């Protein structure tokens with residue numbers, strides 16, 4: 462059934478959200494129109510503002526509305542530790558585990574040549590540049606425990622290994638093939654404390 466172009470466009474636009482198919486998008490659109498007009502306006506305003514104002518932190522590529530993100534700007538965090546993650550959602554998962562008080566670098570996903578994601582596309586040159594800055598003693602590679610994540614971790618450890626840097630990898634308790642964003646904080650905290658050097 463078609464309602465008209467405006468509602469059809471709303472339903473179509475809602476389908477951009479992860480896990481939202483045609484049926485769910487229809488239900489969301491009609492619910493907003495029937496009962497949640499003010500919530501819908503708030504959502505559209507928040508979306509509009511976020512899409513225009515949120516950019517990548519120039520130091521770590523985390524999302525931020527300022528040039529430098531809050532984590533990079535926090536003087537209480539340890540400059541000696543740099544944790545490499547595949548996405549901002551993985552950064553968020555690690556932050557919520559309260560196990561890590563260093564800095565981050567957010568890659569643009571994992572290496573996957575078949576999908577057109579090589580070192581340049583995921584930000585390896587910026588990462589290498591970031592690591593060259595003085596003061597980093599340990600790099601923790603927290604890519605996902607997937608085939609691509611493992612390959613990415615291996616590639617990074619080869620590229621950044623200069624003999625002086627301690628390079629570690631999250632080890633225990635992470636489900637193979639999983640994503641950090643879906644792992645509970647306790648498991649992630651355990652994986653963090655059990656990280657292992659990869660360049661010995």
Ligand SMILES: [Zn+2]
Nearest residue numbers: 518521530533
């Ligand atoms: Zn940052």
